[in-house]
Amino acid sequence: MQLRNDLKNYGSITKILHWSTALLILAHIPLGWWMQNLPLGLEKIWYYNLHKSLGLILLFLIIIRIVWRQISPPSPPLPNTMSNREKNIARAMHISLYTAVLAQPIIGIFHSWASGYPIVFFNSYTLPSVRMLNKSFADWLSTSHFILGWGIAALIVVHISAALKHHYLNKDLVLIRMLPFCRTRN
Template identity: 50%
Template sequence: MSLKNTATRYGSVARALHWSMALLIITLIAMGFWMGTLSEISEIIYYVNLHKSLGIIALFLGILRIVWRFVSPPPPLPADQPAHEKLAAHTAHLALYLMFIVQPAVGIVHSWATGYPIVFFNISPLPALMAPDKGLAEILGATHFYVGWALVFVIAAHAAAALKHHFIDKDDVLLRMLPHRAPQNGRDE
């Protein structure tokens, strides 16, 4: 099993980053909705700080994922895939990578602008790099909300496209990102 991507399959590093980020981002999105239902101030503080802590991890994993993409380029899309689908795939991936950085960065700066500290895993407060700014906090709060919804939309489109490749096109696009695949021709790439 290769650490790096091959011409036909994602390597173990890319797959681990993909699936860990998928789980983390889905958790963060679900937490974002769920936290809106909380009423106890102690629960709100605890879970908002947990959300922020996981967001910081998502930011670092997003940066690592982008760097890894340059170190180990992905396998090419199927040669017979229509040009408009290839453009859509590249656009969706670019949007995802952009949101992997923008969404947590906006959340972090929003915390600073509100004046509420980021207490990493409710243990260690991180320094604020700016003074509170109510007007900026409102803008960043709205931005975090709308980028979150955009992320939901792009993730849904990404998942739908992967399922289309598997069940309709019957190609290998989804299989090459799955954590494990049966060896082909007696070997696993």
């Protein structure tokens, strides 16, 4: 089992970080949209705390991914069949995803602080809070969090579509290199 990336394949750590982040986001987005419509009560508070807890894990994972990219850079090059324009779009796409997924939980944390609501990690530990009650700032953060959530969903659709295009139309190894338990031949 290869832990680090090499010139042909992504390592196990990169794949685990990628897929755990992906699964968490794919669970997190619908939860965030669904819980808003719950009536005010203990059930809604429980789901909001779950949403915040998962957001903290997501923030932690994306920071680990950024650090890991410095330790083991994504070495497999993009296929030579891609134009420079396509390669630049792919790089911009990854930067956008990383930036959005990093910003989203930070906005959520500030929204909780500005709204005066605690962040209770899995109903067991209350994170220290910065007292910054400000309704207009909280409203702006709420709108930003909502819009960025849609933006992340759109980026994910484009990301998945590009991976499928590489696999089914271009018939290259871009998708295979990131799939769990798959390796390209050296």
